[in-house]
Amino acid sequence: MIINMPRQYIRPILITLIEVKFAMLREIQARPQFRGMDLSWGLSLAVALHDAADVDDLPPLNRELRSFILSESSFGKREARAILDKLLSDDSHLRKCCQTAWGLARTIDLLLPEALEAMPSSWDEGGVEFAVSRMVERLYESEFRRNVFVRVYNLDSEMLSCSFPGFDFDVVRLEHTDIALLVGETTSHSALHDVNTGTCFFKFVITEPSDDQEAFQTAWTKAYELLSVLRYLKYGVIDIDYGAIYYAPEWVTHLRRYGIAIWGQPRRDKQTEFYKLSKEALPEIANYLSAYSKLEHILKDPQPSSLRMANALAAHYYEGHYRKAENERDQKLIELVTAMEALFSPGKDGELRFRIAQRAALLLGKEACHREQLARFLRRLYDGRSQILHLGISAFNPPEALKQNRKDLTILTDSDLIQLGDLVRQAILRTLTLVWRQKNERDEMNSTLDKAALNESVRNEIFQLSDFEQALKELSAV
Numbered sequence: 001m002i003i004n005m006p007r008q009y010i011r012p013i014l015i016t017l018i019e020v021k022f023a024m025l026r027e028i029q030a031r032p033q034f035r036g037m038d039l040s041w042g043l044s045l046a047v048a049l050h051d052a053a054d055v056d057d058l059p060p061l062n063r064e065l066r067s068f069i070l071s072e073s074s075f076g077k078r079e080a081r082a083i084l085d086k087l088l089s090d091d092s093h094l095r096k097c098c099q100t101a102w103g104l105a106r107t108i109d110l111l112l113p114e115a116l117e118a119m120p121s122s123w124d125e126g127g128v129e130f131a132v133s134r135m136v137e138r139l140y141e142s143e144f145r146r147n148v149f150v151r152v153y154n155l156d157s158e159m160l161s162c163s164f165p166g167f168d169f170d171v172v173r174l175e176h177t178d179i180a181l182l183v184g185e186t187t188s189h190s191a192l193h194d195v196n197t198g199t200c201f202f203k204f205v206i207t208e209p210s211d212d213q214e215a216f217q218t219a220w221t222k223a224y225e226l227l228s229v230l231r232y233l234k235y236g237v238i239d240i241d242y243g244a245i246y247y248a249p250e251w252v253t254h255l256r257r258y259g260i261a262i263w264g265q266p267r268r269d270k271q272t273e274f275y276k277l278s279k280e281a282l283p284e285i286a287n288y289l290s291a292y293s294k295l296e297h298i299l300k301d302p303q304p305s306s307l308r309m310a311n312a313l314a315a316h317y318y319e320g321h322y323r324k325a326e327n328e329r330d331q332k333l334i335e336l337v338t339a340m341e342a343l344f345s346p347g348k349d350g351e352l353r354f355r356i357a358q359r360a361a362l363l364l365g366k367e368a369c370h371r372e373q374l375a376r377f378l379r380r381l382y383d384g385r386s387q388i389l390h391l392g393i394s395a396f397n398p399p400e401a402l403k404q405n406r407k408d409l410t411i412l413t414d415s416d417l418i419q420l421g422d423l424v425r426q427a428i429l430r431t432l433t434l435v436w437r438q439k440n441e442r443d444e445m446n447s448t449l450d451k452a453a454l455n456e457s458v459r460n461e462i463f464q465l466s467d468f469e470q471a472l473k474e475l476s477a478v
Contacts, residue, residue: 010087010091010136010139011132011133011136013083013087014108014132014135014136015128015132016078016083017043017080017083017084017105017108018108018112018131018132019074020043020074020075020078020080021042021043021108021109021112023073023074024042024043024046024069024073024074024075024080025039025042027068027072027073027074028042028065028068028069028073031068033061033064034061034065034068037061037065040109041106041109042109043075043080043105043106043108043109044102044105044106044108044109046069046073046075046080046081046105047081047084047101047102047105048102049062049065049066049069049070050066050069050070050081051101051102052066081101084101084104084105085101087104088100088101088104093139093140093143093144094107094139096144096207097139097144097247097249097252097255098255103255103256106255107139107251107255108135110251110254110255111135111138111139111251112131112135114134114138115130115131115132115134115135115138116131118130118131118134119131138249138251139249139251140249141249141250142248142249143248144207144247144248144249144252145205145207145247145248146205146206146207146212146215146245146247147203147204147205147245147246147247147248148203148204148205148206148215148216148219148243148244148245149172149174149182149201149202149203149204149243149244149245149246150201150202150204150219150220150223150240150242150243151193151198151200151201151240151241151242151243151266152171152198152200152201152202152223152227152238152239152240153197153198153238153239153240153241153267154197154198154236154237154238154239154271154274154275155171155198155200155238155274155275155276155277156198156200156274156275156276156277157171157173157200157276157277157278158277158278158279159171159277159278159279159281159282168204168205168222169202169203169204169205169219169222169223170202170203171200171201171202171203171277172200172201172203173199173200173201174199174201175199176188176189176190176195177189179193179195179199181246182244182246183244183260183261183262184244184257184258184259184260184261184262185260192260192262192266193266194266194268194270196270197266197267197268197269197270197271198274201243202219202222202223202226202240204218204219204222204223206218206219212245212256215245216243216245216263219243220240220243220263223240223243224240225292226289227239227240228292228319229285229288229289229292230275230277230285231318231319231322231425232288232425232428232429233281233284233285233288234425235418235421235422235425236273236275236276237271237273237275237322237326238275238322239267239322239323240264241264241265241266241267242262242263242264242265242266243262243263243264244261244262244263245257245261269325269326269327270326271326272326272414287472287476288472290475290476291471291472291475291476294475294478295432295436295475298432298435298436299312305435305440305441306440306441306442306443307431307434307435307439307440307441307442307444307445308432308435308440309442310342310343310431310442311343311428311431311432311435313339313342314339314340314342314343314424314427314428314431315339315428316339317335317336317338317339317342318335318336318339318421318424318425318428320335321335321336321339321421329394329395329396329397329412329414329417330388330394330395330396332417332421333381333384333385333388333395333396333412333417333420334385334388334389336381336417336420336421336424337381337382337385337420339424339427339428340356340360340378340382340423340424340427341356343359343360343427343428343431343442344356344359344360344363344427344446344449346446352382353379353382353383353386354379355446355450356378356382357374357375357376357378357379357382358375358449358450358453359446359449359450360374360375360378360423360427361374361375361378362449362452362453362459362462362463363427363430363431363449363462363463363466364423364426364427364430366463374423377416377419377420378420378423380410380412380416381412381416381420383410384410384412384416387409387410393409395410395411395412396411396412396413396414396417398411426468429468430466430467430468431445431466432468433465433466433467433468433471434462434465434466436471437465437471439465445462448462449462
């Protein structure tokens with residue numbers, strides 16, 4: 001479908017440029033010294049030689065060719081370079097798509113063979129009108145769009161082609177062939193992207209700014225913000241690993257890209273389970289996104305309080321553990337326990353293992369029996385971390401000989417790791433809620449938690465103050 005109807009004057013201009021191209025090629029080929037040169041991109045080659053920054057650095061034959069093109073060929077005599085500039089100046093669509101005179105010349109070189117092949121008659125017998133009409137149709141087949149796709153590793157979602165409030169992009173799923181096209185591979189299936197790691201992408205449509213690098217960085221930043229929200233919505237492995245740009249009209253992609261062109265690197269490690277999003281989760285996502293925007297001044301505070309600094313450090317380790325492969329369990333455990341330490345470890349003296357477990361249990365557990373279970377669980381996970389760091393023995397897969405000979409080993413399971421990850425997630429949300437309620441000092445929070453061990457009213461107060469779900473309701477009313 002033609003979205004922007006081209007102006008009538010473009011057809012004669014295109015005919016002129018095509019005639020210049022063919023005339024110039026005939027004139028070049030008539031010179032013995034230029035025979036054998038690759039002239040398949042004749043018009044854009046002429047522009048490139050015209051615009052050469054340092055003519056003296058060109059090879060001698062190219063310098064001679066440049067002089068001939070500019071002074072003796074139809075390209076120079078009919079002022080083709082000025083015609084290209086004028087067309088770009090007058091037509092905003094072509095200016096957005098092609099950017100430069102070289103880009104416009106390259107586009108004509110690119111689309112012309114297809115148009116000529118489809119002609120029902122020769123150029124002189126009326127085929128020219130058909131060919132140029134075909135080129136104009138292709139040039140204006142859609143408005144210019146820069147479609148930025150950011151791959152969401154390990155996501156499986158039924159919420160496809162849906163937008164998120166406050167975030168100007170959609171969740172889409174791409175087929176095998178689409179992924180190969182996106183990254184610039186010539187095969188029907190991508191060799192870079194393993195489809196078993198997920199085929200969902202965040203899709204952005206960005207027309208400004210004109211710089212692709214800046215546009216991609218804008219999309220990546222937005223994608224990472226949503227990724228951060230999803231990582232706290234529920235516990236599950238999810239990541240963004242690479243992205244690419246695919247343009248509209250489609251020919252712009254062939255104009256601006258050469259071969260494989262991606263930012264980042266596809267993750268190829270597989271997870272046992274996908275991070276799943278259902279349509280029923282959309283209202284909750286909307287609430288989390290709204291809260292994120294209202295807490296942004298805290299999250300990006302350049303001079304954070306001590307509690308916010310600890311909260312941010314814990315988030316760094318929590319989000320970092322998602323980038324580990326599934327079989328890197330020991331490394332993931334180290335990062336998650338370190339996140340707990342950032343929040344709950346004593347400032348100076350004190351038995352780390354006991355204090356961290358007790359404080360975390362008091363903040364996270366509603367009932368006494370649940371707090372006791374949490375404290376025991378966290379002490380065991382801390383022992384597993386210490387076993388890895390101080391003894392060099394895996395907490396998940398220790399050698400069989402050690403299992404037989406040492407009864408004091410801590411052996412953990414995947415479910416233990418998942419449970420710990422979810423507890424860290426909750427702890428980060430609760431401490432962030434305390435910061436929002438202007439409880440800014442980390443030592444003060446931990447001192448309150450120590451008092452809460454013996455005072456139920458103190459424990460109940462800090463448990464209510466740190467309730468993130470209640471904070472969501474209050475933030476939604478703001």
